[in-house]
Amino acid sequence: MSFTAADRLARAQTQLLAANDLDINKLQNGLADLWGRGADYGDLYFEMTTRDTWSLERGKVARAAFGISQGIGARTVTGENTAFAYSSDISSKAIDAVTAAARAMQSHGRDVAETGRGVEIKALSQDSQAYSTLEAAGGIDTIQKVALLRRLDDLARAVDPRITEVNAQLAVEDATILVCATDGTLAGDIRPQVRVNISVVAEGNTRRASGSAGDGGRFTLGEFNDGRLEKMVRKATSIALTNLEAIPSPAGEMTVVLGNGFPGVLLHEAIGHGLEGDFHRKRESVFNGMMGQRIAAPGVNVFDDATVPDARGSLNIDDEGVVGQRTMLIEDGRLVGLMQDKTSARIMKDRMTGNGRRQSYADLPMTRMTNTFLERGPYAPEEIIASVKNGIYAVEFSGGTVDITSGQFNFSAEKAFLIEDGKVTAPIEGATLIGVGNGALKHISMIGNDLELGIGFCGKAGQTVPVCVGQPTIRIDNIVVGGAGA
Amino acid sequence: MSIGSLSRPVEGAPREGVDGYLLQSEADLAKAVTYAVERSTALGAGGAIARVNEGGGISITVANGEVENAVRDGNQSLQITVFLDGRTGMASTESLSRNAIDRVVEQAISMARQLEPDEEAGLADRDTLAWDGPSVPLFAPSGHNAMELTDAAMAIEAAVKATATADAVRVSEAGAASQDARFALATSQGFCRTGSSSMQHRWCQTIAQRGDEMKQGHWASSVRRIEELESAEQVGHLAAKRALDMLGAEGLTTRRVPVLIDSTVASSLVRDMCGQLSGGAQFQRMTFLPDAMGQVLTTAHLSVTEDPFEPFGLASAAFDSEGVAGTRRDIIRDGVVKGLFLDTRMGRKLGRASTGNAGGMRNLALISSLTAPTDDLHAMLRKMGTGLWLTRFMGGGSNPATGVYSRAAAGFWVENGQVTQAIQGFTVAGNLQEMFKAIVAVGADTYRDGAIRVGSILLPDMQIAGR
Incomplete structure (x- = not known):
């Protein structure tokens, strides 16, 4: 089953416009009002999102929640000045109110006489097929949702008697968005999103340890077959059980092998945020002015790719109506591209890359990542581990942060081991890896052939959006590992 | 329903209005939660608790002597929790229309019916509720309009510029915001209370530069009453100093x-x-x-x-x-x-x-x-x-x-x-x-x-x- 951009727009128009007695004419008039005061750009964003979550705690699914979030956001941009207002009502009156409020907020002193410019919007001609379903639940009813969570509980408890607590959550989200803009944009998207996560506690003789794992994307709940659930359970329980035995991580500079998948948070923090266009427009990024320069070892290729089929961070269109795309950021170790939203691209005279995203209608779009990953290389993961005399092997991470201005980044291991004489040995706890974005990737010395994506939440300026990070197994020489061990 | 909060004039708004940026009175909000609770029990909930929040305000950020973002906030949401013999269904909506409340209440109840009971779930015991305890003063609306907040943010940027050393320091964002919020809470035991609060924010993010080296600095002041805010000079000066001190x-x-x-x-x-x-x-x-x-x-x-x-x-x-x-x-x-x-x-x-x-x-x-x-x-x-x-x-x-x-x-x-x-x-x-x-x-x-x-x-x- 596949849906074209026209199908999605038609559906968005039905749900967001027709259902609220609105039509294209009303949108064009609203945009003309926004634009009329001499703004460079204006847009109207419509959203309706429904979300249900089901929670399992101590073997019982006793709580569930349902929510609807809907509204309109109106924005005008003049130079670097943005004015913004929003409403949780979708109606003709609400469009008048938000456009008036946005205009009232527009920069003072720039009160250009109304020009009465007309606006004509029309559907995007480009198509995209980043996700194949229109509805996240995909025919799975509530009884099956409860059964899925119970199955996770059974699977986790069967792993080991030391697993004493299991919590799990399932979230199903369907968002319909429509965006129109004074540059003629008219686009809609139907965005499914499912997520299942599990957290467990293991109790040994003298201590407790926890572990968690999550999976999901823009597909239907039906994709969560036993194989998929088992993989998630193995991951969560092995983190907890491994950490029952862990010794404090050594501290100092050492060689590190990072596992595939979510450890790609390294790319997200070390370089991803630093290559977001808005940070370049404002000269805040440590990578400012480094286009074309070597910022990583030869053989390192990094992409931000909104077109990965059904991935959590994928987008048919971004929240400014630009088609989602695959953007090469680093080619053979050299910086070749930035991610851009409309405003930053316009001011920097750069290409739009479909990275304008917002948390909801009530938030302003910014340059954001989608699915960001390091492309595969030639080595088998075992080969990479065997090449290290002494170091650490970090397999699972909880997350990381970066100061994009100084480039200082860090990310925290949840499951890691010592490597001694090319062999994985004792588990270690509390390993935080740190480095500087424009330096760390120069120390990548081996890239594996086992690329995998992991799911995450990315926070920036108070807004959270769903993303994927990813990489194959890699070896990095000389990275600082912080832990409590000597 | 929320559009009224946006149609309120925001420039040169009269200062005498004690309601700040909010549209709805505490009585309006009490009506919405009472309706949600009544609807829940009518549909078979053994107990229900509803809370509605309304927030409103203006947030301005400046850099390079220009306004960067000017945002008019006006939001509201209602959360309802229903209990059916220890089964807990929750729902939320941002529209407070009767239709929207009906829809989410029905959804919460139908989801709850599919759940397993948890004996400990349910409303707080009647005698633990704060039926008539004193309220705490938290509401001190500034009534500041976009112009006044812009001036406040510009003053912070000026303070950064005045913190001159041999190294350069600039503002990546100086901000001023004023927000008011209001809520009502009701339970099916007949409890219903309301409250209002205010927040004033000033903040500044700076970048100090020496050659290729850049360092960030940040300082913020967040309080409920305008008179408690740190001065623009202090916010700007500390933000600049924290970046400059990290150079080298x-x-x-x-x-x-x-x-x-x-x-x-x-x-x-x-x-x-x-x-x-x-x-x-x-x-x-x-x-x-x-x-x-x-x-x-x-x-x-x-x-x-x-x-x-x-x-x-x-x-x-x-x-x-x-x-x-x-x-x-x-x-x-x-x-x-x-x-x-x-x-x-x-x-x-x-x-x-x-x-x-x-x-x-x-x-x-x-x-x-x-x-x-x-x-x-x-x-x-x-x-x-x-x-x-x-x-x-x-x-x-x-x-x-x-x-x-x-x-x-x-x-x-x-x-x-x-x-x-x-x-x-x-x-x-x-x-x-x-x-x-x-x-x-x-x-x-x-x-x-x-x-x-x-x-x-x-x-x-x-x-x-x-x-």
Whole structure:
């Protein structure tokens, strides 16, 4: 089953416009009002999102929640000045109110006489097929949702008697968005999103340890077959059980092998945020002015790719109506591209890359990542581990942060081991890896052939959006590992 | 329904209006929650609790002498929780129309029917509700319009420019915002109370530059009443200074050293401490101190107090999100755990009464019996002698189940009580179980970070990892 951009727009128009007695004419008039005061750009964003979550705690699914979030956001941009207002009502009156409020907020002193410019919007001609379903639940009813969570509980408890607590959550989200803009944009998207996560506690003789794992994307709940659930359970329980035995991580500079998948948070923090266009427009990024320069070892290729089929961070269109795309950021170790939203691209005279995203209608779009990953290389993961005399092997991470201005980044291991004489040995706890974005990737010395994506939440300026990070197994020489061990 | 809050004139708005940026009265909101609760019981819920929030305000950011973002906020949402024999269905909507409320209530009830019972779930007991306790003053609308807030943000940028040194410093964002909020809470026991609050924010993000080297600095002031705000000069000056002082930062080699955690970032340790005592951590045993009541958590000179009723406190509330009033109390006294943070359900699961902490912890303060009024920052640096003055945490964190603690940080190297060098690119690590018992001193340089008041914290010995 596949849906074209026209199908999605038609559906968005039905749900967001027709259902609220609105039509294209009303949108064009609203945009003309926004634009009329001499703004460079204006847009109207419509959203309706429904979300249900089901929670399992101590073997019982006793709580569930349902929510609807809907509204309109109106924005005008003049130079670097943005004015913004929003409403949780979708109606003709609400469009008048938000456009008036946005205009009232527009920069003072720039009160250009109304020009009465007309606006004509029309559907995007480009198509995209980043996700194949229109509805996240995909025919799975509530009884099956409860059964899925119970199955996770059974699977986790069967792993080991030391697993004493299991919590799990399932979230199903369907968002319909429509965006129109004074540059003629008219686009809609139907965005499914499912997520299942599990957290467990293991109790040994003298201590407790926890572990968690999550999976999901823009597909239907039906994709969560036993194989998929088992993989998630193995991951969560092995983190907890491994950490029952862990010794404090050594501290100092050492060689590190990072596992595939979510450890790609390294790319997200070390370089991803630093290559977001808005940070370049404002000269805040440590990578400012480094286009074309070597910022990583030869053989390192990094992409931000909104077109990965059904991935959590994928987008048919971004929240400014630009088609989602695959953007090469680093080619053979050299910086070749930035991610851009409309405003930053316009001011920097750069290409739009479909990275304008917002948390909801009530938030302003910014340059954001989608699915960001390091492309595969030639080595088998075992080969990479065997090449290290002494170091650490970090397999699972909880997350990381970066100061994009100084480039200082860090990310925290949840499951890691010592490597001694090319062999994985004792588990270690509390390993935080740190480095500087424009330096760390120069120390990548081996890239594996086992690329995998992991799911995450990315926070920036108070807004959270769903993303994927990813990489194959890699070896990095000389990275600082912080832990409590000597 | 919310559009009215946006159609209110925002430029040159009259100042006499006591309602600030809000459209709806407390009575309007009470009507919406009462309807949601009545609808729930009519459809078969054994009990129901509904809360509605309305927020409104203006937020302005400036850079390079120009307004960057000017945002008019106006939002509202209603949450309803229904109980059917211990089955808990929750729903929320941002539209307060009867249709929208009907839809989410029906959804909450139909979902609840598919669930399993949890005996401890349900409304708070009638006699624990704050039927007529005093309200806490939190509402102090500034009525500031976009122009006034723009002037305030511009003044912060001017203060940054005035902080001239040989190195360049610029504003990446200076901001001023004023927000008002209002809520109503009702339960099917007939409880219905309302409240209003205000927040004023000023903030500044700076970048100091020396050649290719760039460093960020940040300072913010967030209070309820306009007269409590730090001046634009102070916000701008401190934001500039914090960036400038980090220029030329060097690494730190791997070693064990004493650490003074600056009061502006020390609240995270109090949060780690109190996190051990939350109902969730205790019930799920996601803690290194299960069955915490009466046990020793910290060194004997430390206590933590909670005050829900502080007038214009940042985490004050007359009652919690279930309608239960908290109390002024000791959480930790002389190192021993005296209180947990419980809502009704977690209280029942642990065989205890709710402590009025549904929705979070209230105003907390870390107090040491050893602190002298003269223990300002300089005195604390002298007390440490030689070691790390930690002024910024970056990522990393702690594991509540094991106490394993490992964070990336930055700060200054101190020799004999004197700052000698900015330092960065290292981690500090230890274990919370030992750290809490090892705290040597807490400064009198108290800083309020949201719900938490704390002075700088001196730890005798932490593992540093660096180059």
